[in-house]
Amino acid sequence: MTPRFAPVTFSEMEGVRYLHFGTEWVQGAMRLRKPDAIELEYAQQMMAWLLFLSPSVDEFHVVQLGLGAAALTKFCHRQFSRARVTAVELNPAVIIAGRSMFGLREDDARLTVREQDAWDYVMDGTHAGAVDVLQVDLYDATARGPVLDTTAFYRACRRTLKAPGVMTINLFGDHNSFPKNIERICDAFDNRVLVFPEVHDGNIIALAFNGPEIDVSWAVLEARADVVEDTTGLPARDWVKKLRAANARQEERLRI
Template identity: 85%
Template sequence: MTLLKRKSIEAVASRRPARGERERNARRHDRDTASDLGAAEDRRDEKRMTPRFAPVTFSEWNGVRYLHFGTEWVQGAMRLRKPDAIELEYAQQMMAWLLFLSPSQRDFHIAQLGLGAASLTKFCHRHFARARVTAVELNPAVIVAGRSMFGLREDDARLTVREQDAWDYVMDPASTGAHDVLQVDLYDATARGPVLDTTAFYKACRRVLKAPGVMTINLFGDHDSFPKNIVRICEAFEDRVLVFPEVHDGNVIALAFNGPAIDIDWETLEQRARVVQEATGLPARQWVKGLRRANARQEERLRI
């Protein structure tokens, strides 16, 4: 197979029309996933169906190992010489919560919904010695791949990898108010949009966050799933949402905030970014520039 870089893969995916069945499912979800308890219970029952998983496959090119779900579309990547680094730009932006929260706080808890190649999970576990890290992944083969092919460690006192549906995880009462950070990257083999994308799901994501707390989420900017996801996230988080400029010809990372309002000048945020960049090697100073450029009415100060 000829490997396609993520940029090419996502450009193709974003321009392909969604299948009719997916459109029917989206309409059904719009009807059935209102915020009331009855709709939530319907969705919970739906997610209990036995899942069918695409095969987990791999490729390597120019020193980078890629994760696939039986297609050329990339689901994650690891540079072999830097196995604990975050290789893809969009995945690096998923860490932009570092501009607003410090993982050195006591009982800091980061949850990753959708394990992929485990880059975010490994990075958080390695760099934030006081934080607890939980990864939630439905497909057991992805967990096996993470540990056998992408250097994911076995569970320890700070790391927990759960074979579980992300919907069930955020709906569990034990998760309520238990997380400082939620990193959401939920795609299947078709890579045409998040597999969980309802207002009910995003409201549940907000409920599991502390105050303050931040959700980062990977979306497809050029795909028809993008506007509906932004609308639903804004509804769930009362319009407290920022976006990055599009990368990889498709990926757009959004940040959604829970808790006290943020009102900060850009110079102060840039100072914070320099600290983050020096400590982690992540391009945090570019994050500040991107957020300032991509979000309307934020020219002088960041107010969210």
């Protein structure tokens, strides 16, 4: 009988522990001397919603679809003391690995890790309009494209978001899945999508927006980036620079 999930495996190189699903493809990483930091550049970019939303507001809720090495879940739980953080992961071995190999804490009043299919989570009507930030990173052992990538899925993702709300998603640029995913995300989010340039390992992060129109000057975003970088250590100034360069139709203001 074919196993339901690929094996969860690990490697270490130059002080970094990597998560794999039985192949050479990296599914997550943690620097052993900085276990609470976000090691991979694309994962850092998935936090770019911080340029648009404040996690200090009441009842702020961050949801991660696909736990990976738990870097984003750990970071949000540790960094944002008022936020509730939920991670949704189908493979129980990934959850075990997160806690035994990558320093993910046990659930508490603000942290919930659910063994559940991401499709079931976003299709559950009780989650409609309940999520401020949805971080989507859904890959299998081949790591060549998201395992959930239909327009129906992306529309369901949008339904979970509050207004305002932001979805960040990890896509693989060097693969034929990329154009269709961008097209479907744009369809689901009425073309309110920003895209980062591809990082060196092929990942492309997209941000999709729900709620009122955003009309903000790049100077204001740069000022916000200063605050984010100073308080979290994330390279937010670089985010603004790359978003502006990659979305060239914008001029002095970002309107989306």
